[in-house]
Structure formats: C-alpha cells, structure tokens
Amino acid sequence: MPSALRQKRVSDRLLQEISSLLLGMNDPRLSLVTVTVVNIDRELEHANVFVSTVGDEARRKEVMQVLNGAKGYIRREVSHRVQLRRSPELLFHWDPSPEKAEQISQILDELKSSGPAASAPAAAPAPETHKASDDQP
Numbered sequence: 302m303p304s305a306l307r308q309k310r311v312s313d314r315l316l317q318e319i320s321s322l323l324l325g326m327n328d329p330r331l332s333l334v335t336v337t338v339v340n341i342d343r344e345l346e347h348a349n350v351f352v353s354t355v356g357d358e359a360r361r362k363e364v365m366q367v368l369n370g371a372k373g374y375i376r377r378e379v380s381h382r383v384q385l386r387r388s389p390e391l392l393f394h395w396d397p398s399p400e401k402a403e404q405i406s407q408i409l410d411e412l413k414s415s416g417p418a419a420s421a422p423a424a425a426p427a428p429e430t431h432k433a434s435d436d437q438p
Contacts, residue, residue: 308341319379320336
C-alpha cells in the first residue's frame, strides 16, 4: 500500500493532468469546467474527481453527462501521462462548494450593507440596586 504522501502526490498529479486535458479538449460543452479536487483511494485504483462550472442545473447535468461519456478517453490519456502500474478508474462528481461559497458571500455582503443600524442594539446593563441593610439607622 502506498504511503499517505504518495497518495497525495498522485491525487495532485491527477488533478493537474485531468485539468489540462479538459482544457485541451475541443468540446464546447466542457468550457469553463474546473476540476476542484481529486481524491484517490489507498490502493490507487479509484479516483473521485470533483468538478464545477458556472451555470444552472441543466448545465450541471450536461457537463456530468459529457464527462461520464468521455471517462474512458480521459482515463486512457491520463494513463499515458502519469506512470502508474494501473490507471485508476475515474468517478466524476459534482462539487457544490463554489456555489455554497457564492451564497455565503452574498449573505455576508447583505449583512455588511445593512450596517450596524439594522442589527439588534446591544442590551444595556441592568442598573444596580442597593438593598438597605438592617444595621444602618
């Protein structure tokens, strides 16, 4: 079994090669597709490739369909570029992280633009009350 360091190096190299391969493909449906993360199992047999692009749900489905259709070609090209005993099986997944980051950014911008006047005022400290003690006249 490879070490964790080798596993990380292979993941990074796969990310680099798949990204450059997608850029070089002449398919307009794969324009602006970004490989965000590649996770590979300990046996270096299966690689989970997470991708993202701009667009709506229909665009997401189209990109995933094209990538799954070109899976064999991408695997073969990657096996020529990366010297491994066995080329890992590629499993493409949609990465929702950029969309979530954009939503969080919009929420933070809305909170920032609303300013401190719109936020709830801080509660004032309760006034201290002194009890009259029995030993005073």
